[in-house]
Amino acid sequence: MADMLNVTPRALRFYEDKGLIHPQRINGQRSYGLRERARMDNILRGKRLGFSLDDIRTVLDIYDGKVLSREELLRRKNGFEQLIEDLKTQRDDIDIVTENLSSLCARIDAFANDPARDAATFMNAQAYDAVLRRYLDDELFDEPAVSAARI
Amino acid sequence: MADMLNVTPRALRFYEDKGLIHPQRINGQRSYGLRERARMDNILRGKRLGFSLDDIRTVLDIYDGKVLSREELLRRKNGFEQLIEDLKTQRDDIDIVTENLSSLCARIDAFANDPARDAATFMNAQAYDAVLRRYLDDELFDEPAVSAARI
């Protein structure tokens, strides 16, 4: 199971201690079945998105029927709705970072293939141009506009 | 600046120690300008996506012209291209988690508004149904199919 999901046995035990999974025991030995696999998939997905194990448990607790107070359920629902909002901005973040990385890769390629490779011309220019222009347009700052020329 | 970005001054100093930002000094005092603001935006965006500060520095180092070896540039480019791939799956993760959370919220609402609120009927049923069905369809397992009935 550990290899299957590319996590260490230690991590599985850690999740068990935290109450995130509850593998069966067959004379002492842990046995992971379909259900634990499904849970682990959800746990890892949450982790990849930056959620803490405690965050994840606030969800799993509900799935496990460990939270039955209407009060508490609604409280957590509010949290989830906030999370959904955050995930939206996270999608936007992904798009922005993807674009930044792509254009950086392109510039690296251009430089690497430049027959007359000149280190000076690689980086002096419009590195942050796009970013900066956004800020200048939005006029976000009152600060004494520091020399935007030489970045 | 700290308040503006909703980070603590300590964090700003930490990023400076790590070499991620280089605020001007005006007789000892740190002065954050347009450039540092742009860098912070990128840093925080990276953080929101789960990147470590060291990850982020591998990008900023290049923008700062601190990496000029063609060898090293191409090595990092490979890393970035891998990151771009990861970001794609992260988008998919976001969609899945968003859907899961949404349907969970809906079920909480249904339960909370149920006039004859019955805790037993809330959670016993098809909690993982969708997830499980995917796995059963994909036939991912050789393991002795543990009782998929009682989740």
Add this chain to the structure above:
DNA sequence: CCTTACGTTTACGTTAACGTCAACTGATAT
């Protein structure tokens, strides 16, 4: 029967990303 190998528990170690506290240093207001 012995050992080799694997799994378990307990407990301490580790890393990243800051928090917090103490001691100090100009700049400013009174």
Add this chain to the structure above:
DNA sequence: ATATCAGTTGACGTTAACGTAAACGTAAGG
């Protein structure tokens, strides 16, 4: 001149998510 107050520099503390090592049980193979 003194008090105050924000800002600076170490230095140590903290939390999450594991890693790692020690000590032990047990099932299989020769």
